[in-house]
Amino acid sequence: xxxxxxxxxxxxxxxxxxxxxxxxxxxxxxxxxxxxxxxxxxxxxxxxxxxxxxxxxxxxxxxxxxxxxxxxxxxxxxxxxxxxxxxxxxxxxxxxxxxxxxxxxxxxxxxxxxx
Numbered sequence: 385x386x387x388x389x390x391x392x393x394x395x396x397x398x399x400x401x402x403x404x405x406x407x408x409x410x411x412x413x414x415x416x417x418x419x420x421x422x423x424x425x426x427x428x429x430x431x432x433x434x435x436x437x438x439x440x441x442x443x444x445x446x447x448x449x450x451x452x453x454x455x456x457x458x459x460x461x462x463x464x465x466x467x468x469x470x471x472x473x474x475x476x477x478x479x480x481x482x483x484x485x486x487x488x489x490x491x492x493x494x495x496x497x498x499x
Contacts, residue, residue, distance in 0.1 A: 386410050386488045388479045393493030396469055400497070404464040406479030406490055413437070413455050416483045418462040420453060422475035422495075429478070433464060447473075469497045 387409035419434040433453040
């Protein structure tokens with residue numbers, strides 16, 4: 385079992401920044417990929433960014449150049465630095481990992497960007 389706990393969401397004006405954190409209950413960051421997803425009202429959940437166990441990263445086209453995923457293995461924590469935020473980034477952001485053939489999700493953290 386793995387528990388994921390997100391934090392760092394909030395209300396921010398367009399152009400602002402937020403940093404989300406996702407703390408894992410087990411030391412899995414060195415062996416499992418970690419990802420951030422988001423779900424806006426009335427829309428499907430979408431992949432925002434992913435960081436593999438080897439350190440490779442990938443981003444949705446809509447956030448490339450603005451968002452950065454990173455991790456601190458010693459703290460079992462993955463981060464999502466979000467800069468130049470836009471109103472269309474408004475969503476609930478979820479942390480995710482697949483570990484031993486099971487998919488784990490955090491409870492989500494709300495990000496609201498006002499124009």
